[in-house]
Amino acid sequence: MWENCKRLVSDCRPEPGDWRILVEGVAVIGLFAWFFYHTMAAMILLSPLMLPYYVHRKKEERKKRARRMGIQFRDAIRAVSTSQKAGYSVENAFGEAQNDMILLYGKNSLIVKELTRIKKGLKNNVTLEKLLADLGTRSGNDDIAEFAQVFAVAKRSGGNMTQIIADTVDLIGERLSVENEIDVMLSAKRMEARIMDVVPFFIIFYVGLTSPGFFDVLYGQPLGIAVMSACLGVYLFAFVLSEKMISVEV
Numbered sequence: 001m002w003e004n005c006k007r008l009v010s011d012c013r014p015e016p017g018d019w020r021i022l023v024e025g026v027a028v029i030g031l032f033a034w035f036f037y038h039t040m041a042a043m044i045l046l047s048p049l050m051l052p053y054y055v056h057r058k059k060e061e062r063k064k065r066a067r068r069m070g071i072q073f074r075d076a077i078r079a080v081s082t083s084q085k086a087g088y089s090v091e092n093a094f095g096e097a098q099n100d101m102i103l104l105y106g107k108n109s110l111i112v113k114e115l116t117r118i119k120k121g122l123k124n125n126v127t128l129e130k131l132l133a134d135l136g137t138r139s140g141n142d143d144i145a146e147f148a149q150v151f152a153v154a155k156r157s158g159g160n161m162t163q164i165i166a167d168t169v170d171l172i173g174e175r176l177s178v179e180n181e182i183d184v185m186l187s188a189k190r191m192e193a194r195i196m197d198v199v200p201f202f203i204i205f206y207v208g209l210t211s212p213g214f215f216d217v218l219y220g221q222p223l224g225i226a227v228m229s230a231c232l233g234v235y236l237f238a239f240v241l242s243e244k245m246i247s248v249e250v
Contacts, residue, residue, distance in 0.1 A: 021057045023049045035204050036228045049236075056243075065110070066140040067179070072111035073144050074172040077103055081165045091128050091159050096118050116141075121199040129155055161233045186246055192241045200235060 033042035073091060079100040083093035098115040103113060114135055121131045129152040136145030147168050154164050207214055218224035 016228070018054075018058075021054055021061070022050075024057065025053045028053060031201065032232060035201055037225065037230045038215075039215055056249065062140055069110050069114075069139045070143050070172060071140045071176060072101065072109060073139075074116075074169060074176065075104060076111050076115060077165055077172070081162065081169060082131045082161045084165065088166075091122055094128065095122070124237070143168075143175060147172075190246050193246055197239060 009193045026043075029043050029046050031042060032046055032049070033040050036042070075095075076097045077095035080090070080093040083096045084090060088096060094115060098112060098119060100108065101115060117126070120136070122128065129148070132144075134149055136148040139145075150164060150168075151161075154161060162200050182208035204215070218228050
């Protein structure tokens with residue numbers, strides 16, 4: 001329970017760029033208020049929905065970032081492995097990998113920023129094991145976190161670092177291949193879910209446009225408000241259910 005609370009606090013912690021999620025959330029709340037209650041004043045009552053929407057979108061963004069980080073980390077580790085085979089120490093190999101990643105992904109990419117942090121940490125006498133462990137925690141990527149743990153154990157026990165890094169490249173590559181296959185299989189279902197998300201709004205808009213006054217009985221009256229509130233609840237339940245059905249963790 002304590003872990004769930006910490007995770008919720010982490011999901012709610014604002015980060016740079018979150019203003020876009022907040023703008024999206026206001027737009028969604030406004031859409032609900034207009035289509036289900038036909039008054040923007042309902043946004044005040046629907047405002048509590050901003051929290052679950054914000055948490056949901058933050059989780060999505062973090063998953064995308066972690067996956068992107070995993071892909072870039074695999075390429076960085078591949079560059080580290082190549083440098084090691086050329087005779088570089090593992091610490092210097094990470095420094096050399098930064099130059100390759102700048103050419104591959106650009107100076108502002110996630111992996112270049114992390115390799116820059118690692119390079120600065122090494123100059124300040126911070127161990128590579130600690131820097132990688134920190135990267136694994138912050139990235140939210142299981143592959144990076146597991147690699148950091150294996151790397152730390154191997155470094156302390158004098159393991160074959162070149163072979164460990166090469167095996168890591170293969171492991172991350174296999175996992176990404178599985179994720180890509182799952183994405184391809186679920187892409188059609190995700191598209192269907194997105195279409196079904198907007199169908200109710202399209203129906204209300206179309207009927208309201210072609211038959212003015214048809215829905216008047218549902219707006220501004222206690223019974224109509226109750227019916228539309230029930231419809232909103234069913235819609236939100238269906239949305240959450242569909243999101244769970246198309247979300248697959250590898």
